[in-house]
Amino acid sequence: MTARQARLITVDLRLERAPSLVSTSDELLERWRLGSLDTSWSRPSDWYDPAVDALVEAVADRRDATPAADRLGRARAAVGVGLSEALDDLGALYLAAGIAEPPLTVVRALAEAWVDAGVSPTRSRACEDPLTGLATASYLRLRLKETYARANRTHVPAHLTHCLVILDAQLTEAHPWQRMARACVLGAAMAEVFDGGDPLAALPGGRFIALARRDDELNPALAQLRDAVEDRVGRAGLGVVVRRPPRIWVEGLPPDAQVALTLLDELER
Numbered sequence: 001m002t003a004r005q006a007r008l009i010t011v012d013l014r015l016e017r018a019p020s021l022v023s024t025s026d027e028l029l030e031r032w033r034l035g036s037l038d039t040s041w042s043r044p045s046d047w048y049d050p051a052v053d054a055l056v057e058a059v060a061d062r063r064d065a066t067p068a069a070d071r072l073g074r075a076r077a078a079v080g081v082g083l084s085e086a087l088d089d090l091g092a093l094y095l096a097a098g099i100a101e102p103p104l105t106v107v108r109a110l111a112e113a114w115v116d117a118g119v120s121p122t123r124s125r126a127c128e129d130p131l132t133g134l135a136t137a138s139y140l141r142l143r144l145k146e147t148y149a150r151a152n153r154t155h156v157p158a159h160l161t162h163c164l165v166i167l168d169a170q171l172t173e174a175h176p177w178q179r180m181a182r183a184c185v186l187g188a189a190m191a192e193v194f195d196g197g198d199p200l201a202a203l204p205g206g207r208f209i210a211l212a213r214r215d216d217e218l219n220p221a222l223a224q225l226r227d228a229v230e231d232r233v234g235r236a237g238l239g240v241v242v243r244r245p246p247r248i249w250v251e252g253l254p255p256d257a258q259v260a261l262t263l264l265d266e267l268e269r
Contacts, residue, residue: 025053025060031096032056040088047089051075059097066109069102073113082237083114083185087177107177114236115184134187134208137268140201141261143211148257158260159253163214165194165222166267169229169246170206178241179206185236186246189228193221203268222248 029052037044055068069090076086090110094102135143151158169186170179183202190200190208199211212218225248233242251267253260 025057028060029056032093035096036089036092049075065106069106069109070113073110074117077114077117083181084237107180111181111184115188134200134202137201137203140199143199159255164251165210165212167208167248169243182238182241185232189232192228193225
């Protein structure tokens with residue numbers, strides 16, 4: 001038994017003596033509040049938000065909790081609660097309900113909403129990674145082929161006009177919730193910096209990649225990306241599961257399009 005579980009048992013005993021709890025959802029709400037304050041929440045005065053009511057009711061009734069988790073994620077972000085703390089709080093709710101861990105769909109809904117509340121990016125759902133909102137590697141392949149086709153038409157080699165910028169800031173020791181939150185935050189940092197139409201993609205190995213232009217703005221963008229990662233990771237409270245400083249590097253494009261696609265395959269591994 002973990003220390004956290006032992007504290008929640010203590011909370012359970014307190015709740016058994018509380019005569020004011022009048023319904024299943026009311027009881028779960030108070031169980032959740034006490035459990036979260038006892039294990040992870042740092043500011044008791046700002047724990048309650050009307051968004052918690054909908055989430056409690058959904059969990060108590062065993063209904064789909066993703067819409068309510070989305071609402072709570074936005075509410076937590078709006079008052080400056082870090083993503084890590086918000087996810088720990090979500091876990092406390094499910095423990096209070098007798099469920100070991102929240103479903104990944106619910107975790108994802110809260111994490112995406114938290115990121116959206118601070119970023120609000122304009123997204124296209126075509127070829128989109130459902131977690132980060134960035135394109136998939138398949139979409140990046142299409143854009144890479146387009147870049148080489150344009151180079152052939154203009155007679156300006158693609159490796160002189162474009163390059164690949166790769167971000168890898170993950171550490172392997174992380175809870176699934178933290179890995180999901182990390183993906184959301186790192187993807188948002190990429191979208192913040194490369195917001196001028198550069199194709200972005202989330203790779204399966206936890207890396208993020210941009211097909212960027214080789215121009216005078218490239219080096220400043222690399223520095224801005226490093227700062228954006230530090231800022232977002234700090235605000236999300238994810239410093240323990242993110243490599244700091246992050247690994248950011250530039251891969252030059254080869255002259256041949258097929259070799260470039262092979263390079264992308266290797267970066268996915």
